[in-house]
Structure formats: C-alpha cells, structure tokens
Amino acid sequence: xxxxxxxxxxxxxxxxxxxxxxxxxxxxxxxxxxxxxxxxxxxxxxxxxxxxxxxxxxxxxxxxxxxxxxxxxxxxxxxxxxxxxxxxxxxxxxxxxxxxxxxxxxxxxxxxxxxxxxxxxxxxxxxxxxxxxxxxxxxxxxxxxxxxxxxxxxxxxxxxxxxxxxxxxxxxxxxxxxxxxxxxxxxxxxxxxxxxxxxxxxxxxxxxxxxxxxxxxxxxxxxxxxxxxxxxxxxxxxxxxxxx
Amino acid sequence: xxxxxxxxxxxxxxxxxxxxxxxxxxxxxxxxxxxxxxxxxxxxxxxxxxxxxxxxxxxxxxxxxxxxxxxxxxxxxxxxxxxxxxxxxxxxxxxxxxxxxxxxxxxxxxxxxxxxxxxxxxxxxxxxxxxxxxxxxxxxxxxxxxxxxxxxxxxxxxxxxxxxxxxxxxxxxxxxxxxxxxxxxxxxxxxxxxxxxxxxxxxxxxxxxxxxxxxxxxxxxxxxxxxxxxxxxxxxxxxxxxxxxxxxxxxxxxxxxxxxxxxxxxxxxxxxxxxxxxxxxxxxxxxxxx
Amino acid sequence: xxxxxxxxxxxxxxxxxxxxxxxxxxxxxxxxxxxxxxxxxxxxxxxxxxxxxxxxxxxxxxxxxxxxxxxxxxxxxxxxxxxxxxxxxxxxxxxxxxxxxxxxxxxxxxxxxxxxxxxxxxxxxxxxxxxxxxxxxxxxxxxxxxxxxxxxxxxxxxxxxxxxxxxxxxxxxxxxxxxxxxxxxxxxxxxxxxxxxxxxxxxxxxxxxxxxxxxxxxxxxxxxxxxxxxxxxxxxxxxxxxxxxxxxxxxxxxxxxxxxxxxxxxxxxxxxxxxxxxxxxxxxxxxxxxxxxxxxxxxxxxxxxxxxxxxxxxx
Numbered sequence: 147x148x149x150x151x152x153x154x155x156x157x158x159x160x161x162x163x164x165x166x167x168x169x170x171x172x173x174x175x176x177x178x179x180x181x182x183x184x185x186x187x188x189x190x191x192x193x194x195x196x197x198x199x200x201x202x203x204x205x206x207x208x209x210x211x212x213x214x215x216x217x218x219x220x221x222x223x224x225x226x227x228x229x230x231x232x233x234x235x236x237x238x239x240x241x242x243x244x245x246x247x248x249x250x251x252x253x254x255x256x257x258x259x260x261x262x263x264x265x266x267x268x269x270x271x272x273x274x275x276x277x278x279x280x281x282x283x284x285x286x287x288x289x290x291x292x293x294x295x296x297x298x299x300x301x302x303x304x305x306x307x308x309x310x311x312x313x314x315x316x317x318x319x320x321x322x323x324x325x326x327x328x329x330x331x332x333x334x335x336x337x338x339x340x341x342x343x344x345x346x347x348x349x350x351x352x353x354x355x356x357x358x359x360x361x362x363x364x365x366x367x368x369x370x371x372x373x374x375x376x377x378x379x380x381x382x383x384x385x386x387x388x389x390x
Numbered sequence: 391x392x393x394x395x396x397x398x399x400x401x402x403x404x405x406x407x408x409x410x411x412x413x414x415x416x417x418x419x420x421x422x423x424x425x426x427x428x429x430x431x432x433x434x435x436x437x438x439x440x441x442x443x444x445x446x447x448x449x450x451x452x453x454x455x456x457x458x459x460x461x462x463x464x465x466x467x468x469x470x471x472x473x474x475x476x477x478x479x480x481x482x483x484x485x486x487x488x489x490x491x492x493x494x495x496x497x498x499x500x501x502x503x504x505x506x507x508x509x510x511x512x513x514x515x516x517x518x519x520x521x522x523x524x525x526x527x528x529x530x531x532x533x534x535x536x537x538x539x540x541x542x543x544x545x546x547x548x549x550x551x552x553x554x555x556x557x558x559x560x561x562x563x564x565x566x567x568x569x570x571x572x573x574x575x576x577x578x579x580x581x582x583x584x585x586x587x588x589x590x591x592x593x594x595x596x597x598x599x600x601x602x603x604x605x606x607x608x609x610x611x612x613x614x615x616x617x618x619x620x621x622x623x624x625x626x627x628x629x630x631x632x633x634x635x636x637x638x639x640x641x642x643x644x645x646x647x648x649x650x651x652x653x654x655x656x657x658x659x660x661x662x663x664x665x666x667x668x669x670x671x672x673x674x675x676x677x678x679x680x
Numbered sequence: 681x682x683x684x685x686x687x688x689x690x691x692x693x694x695x696x697x698x699x700x701x702x703x704x705x706x707x708x709x710x711x712x713x714x715x716x717x718x719x720x721x722x723x724x725x726x727x728x729x730x731x732x733x734x735x736x737x738x739x740x741x742x743x744x745x746x747x748x749x750x751x752x753x754x755x756x757x758x759x760x761x762x763x764x765x766x767x768x769x770x771x772x773x774x775x776x777x778x779x780x781x782x783x784x785x786x787x788x789x790x791x792x793x794x795x796x797x798x799x800x801x802x803x804x805x806x807x808x809x810x811x812x813x814x815x816x817x818x819x820x821x822x823x824x825x826x827x828x829x830x831x832x833x834x835x836x837x838x839x840x841x842x843x844x845x846x847x848x849x850x851x852x853x854x855x856x857x858x859x860x861x862x863x864x865x866x867x868x869x870x871x872x873x874x875x876x877x878x879x880x881x882x883x884x885x886x887x888x889x890x891x892x893x894x895x896x897x898x899x900x901x902x903x904x905x906x907x908x909x910x911x912x913x914x915x916x917x918x919x920x921x922x923x924x925x926x927x928x929x930x931x932x933x934x935x936x937x938x939x940x941x942x943x944x945x946x947x948x949x950x951x952x953x954x955x956x957x958x959x960x961x962x963x964x965x966x967x968x969x970x971x972x973x974x975x976x977x978x979x980x981x982x983x984x985x986x987x988x989x990x991x992x993x994x995x
Contacts (some may be wrong), residue, residue, distance in 0.1 A: 493969065521908055668791075
C-alpha cells in the first residue's frame with residue numbers, strides 16, 4: 147500500500163480550476179519529483195495534501211487513512227512534514243529554538259527536544275549557527291533551517307516546495323545531496339522543483355503537472371522526452387517570451 | 391410604539407448618518423491607500439470639534455462656515471502625522487501600527503484634556519436650535535446642514551479620486567504601490583495627501599456636529615470605535631461601503647435609542663461590531679486585511 | 681541574570697522595614713501593575729495576540745469577588761478564585777470566538793475592545809451591580825475580608841502576585857508550551873506545519889492570561905475599596921495593563937517588571953505634578969510618547985536592548 151495515495155483531486159478558485167482530477171502515489175522510501183510550468187498548480191497540490199487547503203473533490207489517503215478535514219498540525223503528527231516555497235523561519239527566534247519547535251512534536255521534554263534539534267542541525271550543516279537569530283541567516287542557510295525544522299518532526303513523508311529555488315549552482319551542489327541522505331534514512335520525499343538537473347538526478351519517479359492536470363508519470367529519463375511534456379514546457383516558454 | 395417616534399428616529403438617524411459616513415470615508419481612505427489603521431481617528435475628530443469651538447469663541451467665526459477652516463487645519467495635521475510618523479511604519483507589522491496610532495490617540499486625547507478640561511462643551515452656531523416642522527416630524531437644521539455638507543464633501547472626494555490626476559494616482563497606489571511608482575507617482579506625497587484628506591474629512595465631521603452635540607475629549611474613543619464599526623460593516627477600503635455603512639449604523643443606533651434605553655445605544659453598536667467581526671469582517675463591499 | 685533577580689527580590693522583601701509609607705504604596709502599585717502586565721504578557725507578548733481589552737477580566741474578577749462578599753458574605757480569599765474562573769471563562773469565550781473565526785491583528789484587537797466596552801456599558805446600566813455609581817466596600821480591616829490595617833501587607837501580597845506570575849512565565853518559557861507560544865507569535869502557518877495546534881495554544885494562553893488577570897481584579901477592588909464600571913472595565917486600565925510589558929519588553933520574563941518599574945513612578949510623578957482637578961491625563965501623554973518611541977526605536981522593548989548591552993559589557 148502506498149504511503150500517500152491521491153485520487154481524483156480537484157480544487158477550484160472561483161472560476162479557475164487549479165487542480166483537476168489528480169492521481170498521485172508515493173511509496174515508502176521513494177523520491178517523487180513534481181514538476182511543471184509555472185502556474186501548473188504544484189504548490190496548490192502541496193497545500194491540499196498538507197491540510198492548508200480543503201479539496202473540492204477527490205480523496206487523499208496518508209498511511210492508509212483519509213486526510214479529509216485534518217488540519218496541518220494533525221498531519222504533521224501523523225508523519226507528514228512540509229517546507230514552504232518562500233521560507234518561513236521564526237525570525238526572532240534562534241536557529242536552535244526554531245528547530246526545537248519541530249522537535250517538540252515528538253519529544254515533550256525540553257531536554258530531549260534540545261538534543262534532537264542539535265542532532266538535526268548537525269545533519270543539515272548548521273551546527274555552527276545555532277545561536278544566531280533566524281532573520282540574520284543567508285538564503286542558503288534559511289533553506290537548511292527550513293529543512294531542519296521539518297526533519298525534527300521525524301516525518302515519514304517530506305513535502306519539499308522548491309527547496310533549491312533562489313540558490314546559485316554552488317549552493318545547490320551543497321544542499322541537493324542532503325535530500326538523498328535524508329531519503330537514505332527512510333524518509334519518502336515529494337518535491338516540487340524547477341531545477342531540472344537536480345530533479346532528474348535525485349528522483350526515482352517524476353510526475354508532470356500542466357494547468358492542474360497530470361500529463362506524465364514515470365521514470366525521469368522517460369518523462370523528460372515524453373512529447374506532451376516537451377510541448378508543455380516549450381509551449382509555456384513561447385507564451386512567456388510573448389510577442390517578439 | 392408610537393409611529394411618529396419611530397419615524398422621527400429614522401429621520402434623525404439618516405441625517406446623522408451623513409456625519410458618520412464622512413467619518414468612515416476618511417478612515418477607509420487612509421486604510422485603502424496605505425493599509426494603516428488609524429486608531430487616532432476619533433481623536434482627530436474631537437480636535438476638529440474643539441477647533442470649531444475656538445474659532446467660534448475666540449474669533450467669532452460661525453461654525454456653520456468655520457468647518458472649512460477646521461477641515462483645512464486637520465488636513466495639515468494629518469499630512470504632518472503621516473510624514474513624521476506613519477510613513478515610517480507603513481510596512482511594519484500590524485501590531486506595531488496599532489501601538490503607534492494608539493500612542494498618537496493617547497497624546498491627542500490627553501492634550502485636549504489638558505487644554506480644554508474634561509467637561510462637555512457646546513458650540514453655538516446660527517443653525518443651533520433652528521428646527522423646521524415637516525408634518526409631525528421636526529428636522530433639526532443643524533443636522534440637515536451637516537448631512538448636506540457631508541454629502542457634498544463625499545461627492546467632492548469622489549470627484550477628486552476619479553477625475554483628478556492626483557486622485558487617480560492615489561487609487562493606483564491603493565491598488566498596487568509598485569505599479570503606481572512605475573508610472574511616476576510620488577508615493578510619499580500621495581500617502582500624505584490621503585492621510586490629510588482622511589483627517590480633514592473627520593475634522594469636518596467633527597466641526598459640523600459640534601454645533602448640535604455636546605463634546606468632550608473622552609468622545610475620541612467612542613468616535614474611533616464608531617468609525618471602525620462603520621468601516622468594518624461597509625467594508626475596509628470601500629468608499630461606497632463607508633458611506634452606506636454610515637447611514638446603516640446611524641439608523642440602527644437611532645432606532646436602538648427609540649426602542650431601548652438611550653444609554654444602551656452603545657450596547658447596540660458594540661454588539662453589532664462583535665457580530666460583524668465574527669461573521670463578515672470584510673463587510674459589505676470590502677477586501678480582506680492582509 | 682538570576683542572581684540579580686534574587687538579589688533584587690531580597691531587597692524588595694526587606695524594603696518596607698525601612699521605606700516610607702508613600703514609597704511602600706508606590707511599590708505596591710509597581711508590583712500590582714507588573715503582575716497584570718505579566719498576566720497580559722502570556723497572551724499578548726508570548727503568543728503575540730494583542731488584546732486591548734484585558735480590563736474586562738479585571739472587572740469580571742473584581743466585581744464577582746465583591747458581589748460575593750457583599751451579597752453572600754463569601755471571603756474574597758475564596759471569591760478571588762471564583763472571579764478568576766469567571767474571567768477565564770470569558771477569556772476562553774472571547775478567544776474561542778476570535779480564533780475560531782480567524783480574527784487576527786487589528787480585528788482581534790477590536791474584538792477585545794468591543795467586549796470590554798460592552799461589559800462596561802452593561803455594568804453601568806445594571807443597578808444590581810451598582811450601576812454607574814458602582815460598588816463600595818466598607819473598611820473593616822478584617823484580613824479574612826482581604827482588608828489589612830497595615831498597608832505593608834498589601835505590599836507583600838502584590839509582590840507575591842508579581843513574583844508568582846513571573847514564575848509562571850519563566851516556567852512556561854522553558855517548556856514546550858512556551859516554544860509553541862513563540863512559534864504562534866512568529867508565524868502561525870509555519871507553526872501549524874510543525875505540529876503546533878495553533879488554535880489550542882492561543883486559546884490556552886488566553887484562558888491562563890484572563891484567569892490571572894481576574895485574580896488581580898479582586899486585589900484591585902479590595903485595594904481601592906470601590907469599583908466603578910469606568911475604572912474596572914475601561915480603556916484607561918487596559919492601556920495601563922499593556923503599556924508596561926510593551927515598553928519593558930513583550931514576550932520576555934523581565935519585560936513587564938522592568939516596564940512597571942519605569943512607568944509606575946513616572947505616572948505617579950506626573951499625577952502629583954499635574955494632579956489639579958483630580959484628573960491625570962498628563963501621564964497618558966507620556967505613555968503616548970513612549971508608545972511611539974518604542975514602536976519607532978525600540979520595538980522589542982527596553983529589556984532585550986538592555987540585556988544585549990549588558991552581555992556585551994560582560995565579554
């Protein structure tokens with residue numbers, strides 16, 4: 147049974163159908179990439195999965211149970227973690243205190259939460275910045291913090307929303323391997339990413355969304371050359387360029 | 391229930407509604423353009439009232455005319471407040487804005503207290519105590535004038551916003567600050583004008599009511615709450631909403647005073663506020679606070 | 681820092697033996713407003729939910745205990761807990777409504793003000809609780825009735841309240857609830873994604889805060905020997921409650937205390953200086969200036985800035 151099972155997911159905003167009939171599955175230990183041109187509805191899907199938005203139709207099952215009506219904090223306790231596209235650190239708290247909030251999801255005692263927080267921060271490479279207020283961090287550091295916080299909640303499925311966005315190639319090369327390492331510990335990952343190189347390299351499977359609909363689902367190499375996918379991206383590119 | 395009494399309540403309610411609308415229009419303009427919640431709104435109105443009193447007693451200017459000067463002074467005060475203080479917190483978290491404007495409100499209210507004392511004051515104008523009978527109902531000329539002037543000012547404001555360049559730029563800034571800047575708008579100036587006009591509106595409202603309502607510095611808080619009440623009902627950022635809201639709230643309060651004890655009038659407005667906050671904070675016409 | 685705190689406490693415990701009655705009274709007020717500020721701090725500072733209507737809880741607590749004492753002869757020592765419980769119920773109700781309906785920031789502030797003002801107006805019009813004239817407590821000097829001949833007892837009671845509330849804040853800060861309060865204040869959505877039940881956290885903070893404030897209401901009523909709707913429920917009291925933690929440092933343990941030590945003497949001095957006619961609006965102008973100053977220059981309050989400066993000195 148898949149860890150996450152999505153069937154016929156629908157969401158509309160006023161007149162706009164943001165997500166249409168989406169079927170998606172993530173197995174334990176898998177890394178699934180969710181890609182698609184801008185505006186394809188990827189973050190909306192994340193918001194629907196993590197309980198921030200209520201679907202208009204369809205079903206989401208996580209670890210065998212329906213997530214209908216569950217709020218984000220319940221889903222987190224059930225083992226679903228997420229990061230945000232635009233990072234949301236707790237600005238006035240230190241890096242350590244930021245991660246402790248996540249650790250408290252699994253450990254009630256402050257001492258245990260502290261230990262867990264330190265361990266996670268070491269894993270993501272922020273051990274040297276633990277006492278810095280989060281608002282003083284650089285963007286790559288904030289991305290690591292966002293990751294650390296979600297990891298501290300000990301998720302079995304991690305939703306990563308464009309964790310590499312805004313980073314330069316060097317920074318990407320430093321952070322991307324983290325994703326693999328986290329997965330190696332048994333955490334399934336569903337990631338939204340625009341950086342094709344990274345997604346194709348790290349994912350076991352790739353799902354392509356276009357205007358709210360799934361247009362491809364399979365191994366990275368196959369998806370990359372699928373005609374519908376190529377057309378979606380090139381077509382979107384043309385629109386973006388506009389009249390010359 | 392005596393139908394004449396009810397009808398009188400309706401008439402008084404509508405007439406006073408003009409003033410309420412003017413107050414609310416000022417507040418919603420400030421919010422619409424700058425997303426700033428002016429907690430000092432009621433206290434600006436109180437200063438409009440005291441200025442009217444000063445003009446009447448020290449310079450012998452009839453409040454029926456003097457309100458123009460009051461509006462002008464409040465405009466300057468509003469613009470100065472904006473340039474000096476509000477400008478710095480336009481992008482700050484809402485809590486900070488609230489605290490800053492609360493500080494301004496405290497200063498304004500207690501400066502009035504120091505200057506004029508806590509006792510209620512009245513102003514006499516050529517219109518005070520001049521009533522006209524329309525059938526079984528009487529119409530207070532001071533209130534009628536206030537209503538007419540408020541209507542005229544609101545209409546004038548509408549013309550300003552939709553027919554003049556500065557007005558259009560103001561609406562543009564309200565919609566999209568970045569876009570407004572791209573077309574060459576001096577946003578700081580627009581903000582100052584908006585705050586000034588907002589203050590002038592409420593100052594005029596104050597000056598107009600001063601001739602038929604007793605006032606004291608303590609009125610500032612209830613005036614602020616009344617303004618928020620109206621703007622929330624009518625919709626933050628919507629001028630039409632503010633205007634309609636003003637009439638509605640005034641009517642509700644007036645009828646509330648007719649059917650219940652007058653001292654419970656505030657119970658009606660506060661209960662209304664709570665209900666609106668819970669069930670429709672966007673009001674009839676407005677947009678959600680970010 | 682803790683050594684300074686303990687040392688200061690020792691000084692404060694010994695103070696009434698050497699201080700003048702006037703100084704003792706001022707200190708009693710410092711402690712009492714510090715207590716109210718610390719109670720507010722739990723929901724306003726730590727959880728970041730700005731409530732400008734906390735006087736409602738003072739009023740409910742004070743009026744409840746007073747009515748129970750006047751009508752049923754119930755000792756305020758018990759009455760204060762009933763008052764606190766009722767205040768907590770009110771706080772829970774306001775919190776439930778506000779948070780369930782998603783009211784934040786400005787809308788929540790307005791909700792709290794509306795409730796406080798509503799209570800004020802209703803109390804003014806209900807003769808059974810004294811109406812506009814209010815209630816008066818006859819002086820008997822009976823400690824069982826929460827009345828003390830020796831004003832120094834009030835000093836110690838107020839000090840105990842302030843220390844008690846501060847202990848609550850200090851304990852919470854260190855535990856999971858404290859971390860969750862801060863998370864809710866900083867970013868609710870991010871907190872939700874990390875397993876924080878933001879609704880429950882905010883509600884609990886509100887209930888705890890209003891409970892403590894309600895108990896303070898009993899002290900206030902029996903210290904002043906009279907209650908009026910305006911004094912017990914009014915905006916001026918709400919302002920007094922919030923200004924100390926805001927100036928001193930919202931969301932810190934020491935903030936409300938520091939704020940009270942700065943502002944209460946200030947208010948007293950200006951009251952003496954401008955006190956003709958029995959009104960004292962002048963200190964409110966100073967409050968207004970301080971609020972503006974804090975927002976523009978010291979948004980975290982005095983204590984964090986002070987603590988940083990002392991830490992730097994220590995290096």
